[in-house]
Amino acid sequence: MSLEEENDSLLEEKMSLEEENDSLLEEVFELLEGPDCDNPEVILLIGRSGAGKSSLVNTLHMVLTGRFYMIAKQGSGQAQTVTLDLLRYNNCGVILHRISDTSTRERMTNLLPRLPHILDCAGLADENTPKLREIIELLIGGYIRPGTSIDALEKKQEECGIGRLKEVFKPDPAWKVSKIVFMQGCIDDIPKNLIQCLREVLKISNSATLTRKYQCEVFVLITKYDLVNKSSDLSLDGNGTENSISADQFEKAETEIAEAFCNVGAIGYNTLRWVSFTDNVGFSESQIRNRALKFLKKMIEPGVPKMPEPTFFDRLEEYVYQTLHKLRRAINRQLRERHFNCVSIIGCLFLSFVFIYVMYCLLRASV
Template sequence: MSENEKDVLRETPWRTTVNWNNPFETSVESQYSLEELKDDCENYEPLGELLPGDVHFPKVNILLLGRVGSGKSSVFNTINSCFRGKIFNVARSGSTKHSLTTKFTKYPILSGRSTLRLPMKFRICDMRGLEDDHLMSKENMRFILEGNIPDRYPLDPCGHISSDMPGFKKNPGLDDKIHCVAIVQDATIVDAMADLNPEVTKNKKEMQTVMNSLDIPQVVILTKIDSISDVTEDDPANAFRSQKVERCVGKVSEILGINRNMVFPMMNYEAEDQLNPSIDIMSLLTLKGLLNTCDAHLFHHYDEIVERYTVTQS
């Protein structure tokens, strides 16, 4: 299907997600409802029931990595908005030639439940976007993944970072590290990705090698699906029945070598001035996928977690 061809709605979804006819309904079988998804994320405990009762791992860290303007800050704003119950843009987002985000920021998200406005057990780390003349060096990627970089540090992906700089964490704990990387990919440029941004695409692949060497799992967040699929733009509930979105998920999975079930389509709040339950659901499905992936990574560190994160009763 080419860019200009009309999108076609499949009769059955290409991924089973929620009961889109009634997203508020309690789920059946493998389908979720909006409230269940929200509850799951709000009650998320790293490794959950796999850990003994007296072991608590404080939080997981998810890194958003991608080209300038791919929608990283908007992903954070959209997820945050779901829990705030209104459009709530904390991170600056917009279109500029160079990255609008300049600081490496570890954003907490407060639970939306009225009795419990505490930070949930995950943080979303936003950073400057990759550009031809601001590609990420392997050394800097390692510093970020290993948890050496302080929150709100003005990080240039290719700049020199000295371990003597103020705030540099020389001995980060497992809870300072990155537990999952989400490669944020603009759906509108997937077809032309290798030609439009050969250096950025190559750089992403190099960074994946660094992540693999540290056993850090990767997923893809496919943003701006409303711009490739008119049926999704008209009604975001159509995303998982859109042939164009399905095809784009397949293509990006092939290019980045990441399984299709690890590619999460998302439509960020951009033009909307009010929340839309279907956009919220898509964002929460993404977040749930990210948290599962963090758990899969933490499982490799099970013994260390039990040893270091046991809460002793006094």
């Protein structure tokens, strides 16, 4: 292929990608206009230091506004994360006047409040401890106010004792997380302990209703995809850096992290490859924009239907049933051990029925 033919091919590919991006942006607008986005998603970015959480915020801001601002401080090279607090970026950090394209700005005037909110947390250690499980649960449950210093939170945890922080903080429904994005660099070691810690938090159930306490959809973002070299993926430019990996190594890492999340939903469908705007990325702006728009679309698409929160009377009714069940078992046990006489049995049954009848009347009266 001649140089001219190669340039023509690249130009056609770029035009095709830009057309796809325009179509993706239109799909995002249509989703935002739907009733499912009346309450914006709250997305928690979680992962180890250097996974690219802050870079993701900056990239989304760039894609939506057309202007690159470092609204989230990010490290570079071997530097550790600079995020020390729980930061919240309302509506992806986008402000209307920053949108450079006039038609996009006009379209976004009414849709901006429907964009997801993003929570960027400090990098977490690769451990599975009661201390970390409590902090993750507080993050997901909306107990921690945006702007909170993670270091100060850990000190407060030491003062109160592990497991007591819920008594200190009051949850806010506006902070409660609806989607979790676990970020993992393709060249980094997989933090299996941290993943197991997150899995255990998501398994917590309500003892009264036996439903999951935190109904969050989990996504995995494989970052630093630009470091994949000699890939069959035509969208890659293989930059051949010292830290680059082969396509086979990348797919192996992708499989390993999917296996680590094997018990948290259909993670195969929810695994995405990600590239951020940085200084030395072998991707064109159109390629990065394409991945960012696909990610944003997935974040605002309707997910798995969530069960409604149990009301006070739902929990009360469940408690009545469980109490009756325990009482019946206790009576049967006492009968087997012959500790009860007939008068005692009749008295217990009478009190049980009175208790159930009173609870039933209270429930019906409240409806």
